Amino acid sequence: MVDYTEMWEKLNLDLPAHEHLLNVLGKFYGDIYLSQQKRLKGMEYLDFVISEIHGLRIKELIEAQKAGRKVFGTFCVFVPEELIWAADGICVGLCAGAEIGKGEAEKVLPRTICPLIKSFMGFKLARLCPFTEACDLVIGETTCDGKKKAFEIFSEFKPTYVMEIPQMKRDTDYQLWRDEVWRLKEKIEETTGNKITAEKLGQAIKMINDRRRALQRLNKLRRAIPTPISGRDALLINQISFYDDPVRFTEKVNALCDELEEKVKRKEGVVPKGTTRLLLSGCPMAVPNWKLPYVVESSGAVIVDEESCIGERNTRDLIDENGATLEEMIDNIVSRCMKIDCACFTPNTERIEHIITLAKEYEVEGVIHYTLQFCDPYLVEAYKVEKALEKTGIPILRIETDYSMEDIEQLKTRVEAFVEMVK
Numbered sequence: 001m002v003d004y005t006e007m008w009e010k011l012n013l014d015l016p017a018h019e020h021l022l023n024v025l026g027k028f029y030g031d032i033y034l035s036q037q038k039r040l041k042g043m044e045y046l047d048f049v050i051s052e053i054h055g056l057r058i059k060e061l062i063e064a065q066k067a068g069r070k071v072f073g074t075f076c077v078f079v080p081e082e083l084i085w086a087a088d089g090i091c092v093g094l095c096a097g098a099e100i101g102k103g104e105a106e107k108v109l110p111r112t113i114c115p116l117i118k119s120f121m122g123f124k125l126a127r128l129c130p131f132t133e134a135c136d137l138v139i140g141e142t143t144c145d146g147k148k149k150a151f152e153i154f155s156e157f158k159p160t161y162v163m164e165i166p167q168m169k170r171d172t173d174y175q176l177w178r179d180e181v182w183r184l185k186e187k188i189e190e191t192t193g194n195k196i197t198a199e200k201l202g203q204a205i206k207m208i209n210d211r212r213r214a215l216q217r218l219n220k221l222r223r224a225i226p227t228p229i230s231g232r233d234a235l236l237i238n239q240i241s242f243y244d245d246p247v248r249f250t251e252k253v254n255a256l257c258d259e260l261e262e263k264v265k266r267k268e269g270v271v272p273k274g275t276t277r278l279l280l281s282g283c284p285m286a287v288p289n290w291k292l293p294y295v296v297e298s299s300g301a302v303i304v305d306e307e308s309c310i311g312e313r314n315t316r317d318l319i320d321e322n323g324a325t326l327e328e329m330i331d332n333i334v335s336r337c338m339k340i341d342c343a344c345f346t347p348n349t350e351r352i353e354h355i356i357t358l359a360k361e362y363e364v365e366g367v368i369h370y371t372l373q374f375c376d377p378y379l380v381e382a383y384k385v386e387k388a389l390e391k392t393g394i395p396i397l398r399i400e401t402d403y404s405m406e407d408i409e410q411l412k413t414r415v416e417a418f419v420e421m422v423k
């Protein structure tokens with residue numbers, strides 16, 4: 001076991017609190033992940049990444065910084081990471097999936113704010129996230145009011161740059177987003193000192209598309225009956241895609257898919273025949289937010305897909321690779337982003353259509369609509385989702401929760417009743 005204490009000390013982490021966090025996370029991971037049966041051999045890599053979550057990857061980032069590269073942290077799939085890689089920067093998705101530093105966060109934020117926002121603020125104020133500390137620049141966005149205002153405070157503690165996200169999808173909104181992407185390009189060039197050329201951007205687009213293609217392949221294999229991989233493992237793979245090295249990650253996921261293909265050919269499932277298949281839809285689940293998948297998969301059901309930004313919403317669309325000039329490539333980046341059907345848009349009928357399509361393609365018996373507490377965009381949109389699914393005859397269960405473990409028994413009772421009902 002490598003000792004990273006010196007590295008964490010240099011990053012100014014709160015060492016005792018950080019050690020406690022790693023112990024809790026290790027135990028939590030053991031209970032939720034390592035206790036699973038019939039896991040794929042390829043999951044060993046993911047287990048290794050998690051066991052080194054604050055170690056090896058951070059060391060790689062610091063070594064890259066010593067070699068002159070810059071590290072950028074992001075929170076939303078709208079931020080086009082291709083521009084970062086094209087400038088020889090490194091992009092990492094920052095975790096905001098744990099109730100860490102809640103007390104610290106509530107000193108600067110209202111108590112009644114989405115747990116994801118509280119989490120990224122808490123990680124920073126409590127000095128517990130080496131990824132946040134290692135970042136040279138955090139790129140925020142104005143997706144929802146809570147995030148937009150929270151970045152004003154966050155920027156007091158960490159260099160932060162904010163992109164304005166459109167709320168509609170008219171021509172003027174495309175233009176707004178195009179301007180924002182060009183503005184980000186300049187900021188990245190200024191931060192890294194590197195010019196983004198058409199050649200470099202073309203390579204970055206291909207690299208991130210390859211990662212999306214590997215995740216698409218994984219998702220397609222999950223359509224098989226019986227399902228060959230648990231929802232927990234698939235979620236973990238998607239979560240890790242946000243901070244692992246993209247080339248290495250793509251290679252590992254493709255190897256895992258080869259193994260999955262064999263399993264599908266042998267008609268081997270990860271759960272007994274007849275286990276209820278469910279689609280999870282709604283807010284993204286950042287590491288280590290595994291509560292609901294764990295509850296669902298210990299209640300006689302299996303999750304076969306996620307309609308979420310840590311899932312289909314992020315991997316469904318690729319960037320057109322046929323752009324020849326920088327202008328064309330940026331236009332292609334803009335077009336892909338504007339296909340994202342986040343609830344921050346109005347109207348957002350595409351999302352409802354996508355949920356219905358996925359429910360049919362994955363042959364699910366029901367949909368669990370998951371919303372973080374106080375997340376107005378997804379909470380309000382749940383009404384329309386529910387109405388549309390009821391009309392189509394697809395059962396839906398609406399869950400609103402946070403990152404605490406207090407409601408776990410209550411969630412279990414509701415999920416079990418739902419599973420019983422849809423059987």
Ligand code: SF4
Nearest residue numbers: 076077078143309342
């Ligand atoms: S749900 Fe919306 S705000 Fe959140 S990551 Fe996705 S696009 Fe961004």
Ligand code: SF4
Nearest residue numbers: 114116144147283375
């Ligand atoms: S989960 Fe909802 S409220 Fe929270 S940051 Fe995302 S969009 Fe905003």
